[in-house]
Amino acid sequence: MNNRYSRQELFPPIGKIGQEKISAKHVLIIGAGALGSAIAEALVRAGVGQLTIVDRDYVEWSNLQRQQLYTEDDAEKRQPKVIAAKKSLTEINSSVAIEAVIADASGVELEEWAKCVDLIMDATDNFETRMMINDVSQKYGVPWIYGACVGSYGISYTIIPEKTPCLSCLLATVPLGGLTCDTAGIISPAVNMVVSYQISEALKILVDDLDSLRNKLVSFDLWKNQFSAIKVDKLKKEDCPSCGKKRSFPYLSFENQTKTAVLCGRDSVQIRPSLPITRDLEALEIVLQNQGGTVQRNPYLLSFNVNPHRIVIFKDGRVLIHGTKDIPEAKALNHRYLG
Ligand SMILES: [Zn+2]
Numbered sequence: 001m002n003n004r005y006s007r008q009e010l011f012p013p014i015g016k017i018g019q020e021k022i023s024a025k026h027v028l029i030i031g032a033g034a035l036g037s038a039i040a041e042a043l044v045r046a047g048v049g050q051l052t053i054v055d056r057d058y059v060e061w062s063n064l065q066r067q068q069l070y071t072e073d074d075a076e077k078r079q080p081k082v083i084a085a086k087k088s089l090t091e092i093n094s095s096v097a098i099e100a101v102i103a104d105a106s107g108v109e110l111e112e113w114a115k116c117v118d119l120i121m122d123a124t125d126n127f128e129t130r131m132m133i134n135d136v137s138q139k140y141g142v143p144w145i146y147g148a149c150v151g152s153y154g155i156s157y158t159i160i161p162e163k164t165p166c167l168s169c170l171l172a173t174v175p176l177g178g179l180t181c182d183t184a185g186i187i188s189p190a191v192n193m194v195v196s197y198q199i200s201e202a203l204k205i206l207v208d209d210l211d212s213l214r215n216k217l218v219s220f221d222l223w224k225n226q227f228s229a230i231k232v233d234k235l236k237k238e239d240c241p242s243c244g245k246k247r248s249f250p251y252l253s254f255e256n257q258t259k260t261a262v263l264c265g266r267d268s269v270q271i272r273p274s275l276p277i278t279r280d281l282e283a284l285e286i287v288l289q290n291q292g293g294t295v296q297r298n299p300y301l302l303s304f305n306v307n308p309h310r311i312v313i314f315k316d317g318r319v320l321i322h323g324t325k326d327i328p329e330a331k332a333l334n335h336r337y338l339g
Helices: 006-010 015-023 036-048 074-076 081-090 107-114 127-140 188-206 281-289 327-338
Strands: 025-031 050-055 097-102 119-122 144-150 153-159 215-219 226-231 261-263 268-271 295-298 301-306 307-312 319-322
Touching: 006 015, 015 188, 025 036, 025 107, 036 050, 036 119, 036 144, 050 081, 050 107, 050 307, 081 097, 081 268, 097 281, 107 127, 107 301, 119 127, 127 144, 144 188, 153 188, 261 327, 268 327, 281 295, 301 327, 307 327, 319 327
Parallel strands: 025 050, 025 119, 050 097, 119 144
Antiparallel strands: 144 153, 153 215, 215 226, 261 268, 268 319, 295 301, 301 307, 307 319
16 A cells, blocks of 8 residues: 555554544535635545535636635536536545535435534535534534634634534624625635634544544634634533524524525525426526527536526526525526526
């Protein structure tokens, strides 16, 4: 065998035994944007055994400034992020079993994935999904690592079920930046800093070195030269709906999962079908071509330009309407072209 992990094995807290543990673990990454790309690359290089990576979006030119796994060719082809990510990751380390899932992580799916993974990495861009991750983490006893960034600011926190307060416990008392939608822009060092915190904690969890975990909520602003680490261990709430005595996992209830939403920091609305469907993109291409406008299709999605909007339809029935933040307008366009 080659010596690809020799430097990691020479690091005493990991060693050969730690490396064996890492290679036996399965990690779930929710999101394949800036955080997700960097997390996936780090874990694949570190030799994790199995990786499941989930994302609902495709590569755009505005992603290339910081989403390190993607190329101009991916943006040109509007390649789904997880498909492009799997290709890059496999070239980096072909021994890792990588599952790429094009989907908007719903509570039902998260519960299925949570049953078979050792760790969940948060690389999402929205509050709803983070709170669902928090609930499944508590329900199935799987640790998860929160990470978010915006501008030059970043934040991270590690949640170990039955040990630390969960994200829901912290909501009322701690300012959790990055939980809300923001269009302030972002610089890549903020991404890489958050990922460095997330991956360091991930490696400790994967080698079962829980005593070395940070146990603090860390946040920083690289442009303003600010850093803080808040001790939060006293903030665990007895009546927390996610980790308290009477748990109801409110974010997993079907009613709490929005079907139509304005996407974070983007002039776009996503419409999710209420029941699972599979769209025949080839047939749809012909229908849309007859309506005028330009149609572009790859095996995973179809993009339809009707100025000033662009409508992107995924195989799983999801529709993204670009060029609007107005939900009724988006629904009307969806109805007009897709019935
Ligand atoms: Zn809690």
